[in-house]
Amino acid sequence: MGPLPQWLRPYGAAVRFLIVMTVLLGVGYPLAVTGVAQVLLPHQANGSLVRDDGRVVGSALIGQDFAGPEWFHPRPSAAGEDGYDGAASGASNLGPNSPELRALVEERRAAVAAENGVPESAVPPDAVTASGSGLDPHVSPAYAAIQVDRVAQARGLSPAAVRALVAEHTTGRALGVLGEPGVNVLELNLALEQAR
Amino acid sequence: MSDSLAGLLQISLAVALLAALRIPVGDYLAHVYTSPRHLAPERLVYRLCGVDPDREQTAAGYLRGVLAFSLLSVLALYGLQRLQNWLPLAAGMGPVAPGTAWNTAVSFVTNTNWQTYSGESTMGHLTQMAGLTVQNFLSAAIGMAVAIALVRGLIRRRTEQVGNVWVDLTRTALRVLLPFAFAAALLLAAGGVVQNLSGLTAHTTLDGGSQLLPGGPIASQEAIKELGTNGGGPYNANSAHPFENPTAWTNLLEVLLLLLIPVSLTRTFGTMLARSGAGTRRHGLALLAAMGIVYGLVLAGVTAAEAAGRGTAAQAAGAAMEGKEVRFGEWASALFAASTTATSTGAVNSAHDSFTAFGGGLALFNMLLGEITPGGAGSGLYGILVVAMLTVFLGGLMIGRTPEYLGKRIGGREIKLIALYILATPALVLVLTGIAMALPSTRDAMANGGIHGFTEVLYAYASTANNNGSAFGGLNAGTPFLSLTTGLAMLFGRFLPIVLVLALAGALARQQPSPVTAGTLPTDRPLFVGMLTATILIVTGLTFFPALALGPIAEGLS
Known part of the structure; x- marks a missing residue:
C-alpha cells in the first residue's frame, strides 16, 4: 500500500490520536480519580x-x-x-x-x-x-x-x-x-x- | 456581616486568587508551547499516531488537522451514544435518540456543551467518560492550540509555518489540562462531589418514602467541564446540583477554574511576545484590562439586578430566589452566571431563565459580546486578538495611516478575514432567531410566553452560535427544528471563526514586521485599552441592540 493522498493524511493521524486520547483521558483519567477518591475520600465520593x-x-x-x-x-x-x-x-x-x-x-x-x-x-x-x-x-x-x-x-x-x-x-x-x-x-x- | 459586604469580599477573594494564579499559570503555558523538548509520554503518543513532532505545518495543514480530528470526533461521539446500551457501564440507559445524539455530539466537539437532555436519565457512564469527558479535554485543547497558532503568526516573520497541531494538542492535554483537572477533581471530591461507578440507587427516606440517588464519575468530569470552559454537566441541573457543586467553596473553586485558562492566556501571550522580542508583557495586560473592564461592568449589573429582585413574580416572593440554591444565594449565583457567560463555559449554578429581566439580559449580552471577556479556553484569546486588530484598523482610519498590530500590517487580506470573523456569529444568531420566531412550533416550545419567550429563543441561538452552552432552560430545545438549527449554529459558530483565525495566522506569519515609528499606535497603553473596550461594546451594541430591545430591555422596563 502506498502513502495516503495528502488530503487524507491528517485523518490517519486523527483516528489514532482520538483512540489514544480516549484511552488516556476517557478511561484512565476518570478511573484514576475514582480510585484515589474511593481510597482517600470514600464518604464524599459515595x-x-x-x-x-x-x-x-x-x-x-x-x-x-x-x-x-x-x-x-x-x-x-x-x-x-x-x-x-x-x-x-x-x-x-x-x-x-x-x-x-x-x-x-x-x-x-x-x-x-x-x-x-x-x-x-x-x-x-x-x-x-x-x-x-x-x-x-x-x-x-x-x-x-x-x-x-x-x-x-x-x-x-x-x-x-x-x-x-x-x-x-x-x-x-x-x-x-x-x-x-x-x-x-x-x-x-x-x-x-x-x-x- | 451584611449580605453586600460578604458578597463584595467573595468577589474580591475570587479576583485575588485569580490574580495570584495568572502569572505562574500563564508563564507555564508559554513554556509548554515554546519548549523544544518532547516528554517521554508525548513521544509515545506521536509514535502511536505516526506523526513527526519536529515537522511544523502551514496554517492550511494545521487547519486540516483540526477539522479532520473534529469531524472524526463528531462521528465517534454520535456512534458511542447510539450504541451505549451494547457497551459496558451503560448504567441501564438505552440508546440515545438520533436527534439528541447529533446535537450532543456537535455540542461537545465544539466546546459548547449545549444540552437538550437530562444527563442522569440519558447518558451511561461510558458515554460520559469515554465520549463527553474526552471531548471536554480536546475541544478546549483545540481552542488553545488555535490561539497559540495565531500568536505565532504575530510573532514569526517570513515563514509559512505556524506550529504542529498534534504537538500543541498533545502538550495541552498532557502537560496542562490533565494534571490541573486531576488536582481539581480531588478538591471537588473532598467538597462532596461524587466519584463512583454506581447508577441510580434507591433508599428509604427518613419519613418512610423512597428516593433515588444518582452516582457516576462526576468529580472527574466536573473539573474538566469548568477548566476547559465546556460547561456540560453530567446531571440536568448542572452546577446547581448538590452532587456537582455541594458548597459555597466548591462554587468559588468552579468559578476560578472556568476563568483560569482564559485569563492566564493573556499572560502567556505577553510572555511569548516579550521572549521573542515582538512586543512587551504589557500587550497581554492591555488585553486583560479590556476584558476585565467589560467583565466587571457586567458582573456589577447582574449582581445589582439579582439583589434588587425586580419582576412581578420575584417581588411577590420577596427576592429573586426562584431557581437559586440557598447555599449560594443571589451574590454567588450572579458571580457564577456572569463568569460562565463571559467564558463560553455555559455551566450554571442557578436557573438563568428565572433571573430578573436585566440580570438574565446581561448574561445574554455577555455571550453576544462574542465570548472574549475573557472568553473560552483559547477562543477568548484569539477572539480578542481579532477585535484588537479591528481596533487598530479603526484607529488607522481615523489618523490616515496603515494600521499595524505588533508591526504586522492589517492590509486588505487581513481586514477581510477580520470582518468575516466579526460578522459570522451575529449573522448566525440573528438569522436563526428570525427564522425560529416565524415558526409556530417554536412558540409551542417556549415555557414562558410573550417577551420572555422571545428572550428564551434569542438566548438559545446566542448561546449555541457563541459556543457557550448555557440556556434559558424553559425552552424545549429538543424539537426537530431547534435541535437541528442549534446544532448548525454550534458547528458554524465554532469552525467558521477557526478557519478565519488560522487563515489570518498564516497571512501574518508571512509578513516581515515594519519598524516602530513615532506614528505607530502603541497597543500596550491605557489609550489602547480604552479604544479596545469601546470597540467591543460598540460593535456588539450596534449589532444586537434591536434584538435586546425586543427581549430583556422591554421586559425590564415594562
Whole structure:
C-alpha cells in the first residue's frame, strides 16, 4: 500500500490520536480519580450518605420532601412530578414576571403562613420559590425559625430545645464570606428523631 | 456581616486568587508551547499516531488537522451514544435518540456543551467518560492550540509555518489540562462531589418514602467541564446540583477554574511576545484590562439586578430566589452566571431563565459580546486578538495611516478575514432567531410566553452560535427544528471563526514586521485599552441592540 493522498493524511493521524486520547483521558483519567477518591475520600465520593442506626436514609447533600407537621419542611421543588426526585434534577424555569410563578408564590405563601401560624409577611423568599436543582438540601435560617413552634408542638418538645437543634444544624457562610447561611433539613429532622 | 459586604469580599477573594494564579499559570503555558523538548509520554503518543513532532505545518495543514480530528470526533461521539446500551457501564440507559445524539455530539466537539437532555436519565457512564469527558479535554485543547497558532503568526516573520497541531494538542492535554483537572477533581471530591461507578440507587427516606440517588464519575468530569470552559454537566441541573457543586467553596473553586485558562492566556501571550522580542508583557495586560473592564461592568449589573429582585413574580416572593440554591444565594449565583457567560463555559449554578429581566439580559449580552471577556479556553484569546486588530484598523482610519498590530500590517487580506470573523456569529444568531420566531412550533416550545419567550429563543441561538452552552432552560430545545438549527449554529459558530483565525495566522506569519515609528499606535497603553473596550461594546451594541430591545430591555422596563 502506498502513502495516503495528502488530503487524507491528517485523518490517519486523527483516528489514532482520538483512540489514544480516549484511552488516556476517557478511561484512565476518570478511573484514576475514582480510585484515589474511593481510597482517600470514600464518604464524599459515595454521596455523603446519612445513616440512622446504620440504615441509609439519604444524602446530606440531597434534599428530601417532608410533609407532616412534626418535620421541618424543605423548599418547594421542581425536580420530577412530585418534587425532590433524585433522578430528575431541575428548576421550574419560570420567568421573573411569569403569571404562573406569581400565582404559585402567592398560594405557597398563604399555605406556609397558615401551617406555621405566622403572618404572611414573615414568610421568607426561599419558602415560596423552587431551587435551581430541585434538590436543595437547605432552607434559610429564617424559614427554619418560623417552623420551630409547629414542630415543637407536634413533637411535644420545648421550642427552646428545637431552636437549639436548628442552631446546631445551621452552617454559616464558608470562610465567613462565601455563599449564604443555610439549615440542613435532613440532618435537622434526623436529629429530631434521635432526640426522642 | 451584611449580605453586600460578604458578597463584595467573595468577589474580591475570587479576583485575588485569580490574580495570584495568572502569572505562574500563564508563564507555564508559554513554556509548554515554546519548549523544544518532547516528554517521554508525548513521544509515545506521536509514535502511536505516526506523526513527526519536529515537522511544523502551514496554517492550511494545521487547519486540516483540526477539522479532520473534529469531524472524526463528531462521528465517534454520535456512534458511542447510539450504541451505549451494547457497551459496558451503560448504567441501564438505552440508546440515545438520533436527534439528541447529533446535537450532543456537535455540542461537545465544539466546546459548547449545549444540552437538550437530562444527563442522569440519558447518558451511561461510558458515554460520559469515554465520549463527553474526552471531548471536554480536546475541544478546549483545540481552542488553545488555535490561539497559540495565531500568536505565532504575530510573532514569526517570513515563514509559512505556524506550529504542529498534534504537538500543541498533545502538550495541552498532557502537560496542562490533565494534571490541573486531576488536582481539581480531588478538591471537588473532598467538597462532596461524587466519584463512583454506581447508577441510580434507591433508599428509604427518613419519613418512610423512597428516593433515588444518582452516582457516576462526576468529580472527574466536573473539573474538566469548568477548566476547559465546556460547561456540560453530567446531571440536568448542572452546577446547581448538590452532587456537582455541594458548597459555597466548591462554587468559588468552579468559578476560578472556568476563568483560569482564559485569563492566564493573556499572560502567556505577553510572555511569548516579550521572549521573542515582538512586543512587551504589557500587550497581554492591555488585553486583560479590556476584558476585565467589560467583565466587571457586567458582573456589577447582574449582581445589582439579582439583589434588587425586580419582576412581578420575584417581588411577590420577596427576592429573586426562584431557581437559586440557598447555599449560594443571589451574590454567588450572579458571580457564577456572569463568569460562565463571559467564558463560553455555559455551566450554571442557578436557573438563568428565572433571573430578573436585566440580570438574565446581561448574561445574554455577555455571550453576544462574542465570548472574549475573557472568553473560552483559547477562543477568548484569539477572539480578542481579532477585535484588537479591528481596533487598530479603526484607529488607522481615523489618523490616515496603515494600521499595524505588533508591526504586522492589517492590509486588505487581513481586514477581510477580520470582518468575516466579526460578522459570522451575529449573522448566525440573528438569522436563526428570525427564522425560529416565524415558526409556530417554536412558540409551542417556549415555557414562558410573550417577551420572555422571545428572550428564551434569542438566548438559545446566542448561546449555541457563541459556543457557550448555557440556556434559558424553559425552552424545549429538543424539537426537530431547534435541535437541528442549534446544532448548525454550534458547528458554524465554532469552525467558521477557526478557519478565519488560522487563515489570518498564516497571512501574518508571512509578513516581515515594519519598524516602530513615532506614528505607530502603541497597543500596550491605557489609550489602547480604552479604544479596545469601546470597540467591543460598540460593535456588539450596534449589532444586537434591536434584538435586546425586543427581549430583556422591554421586559425590564415594562
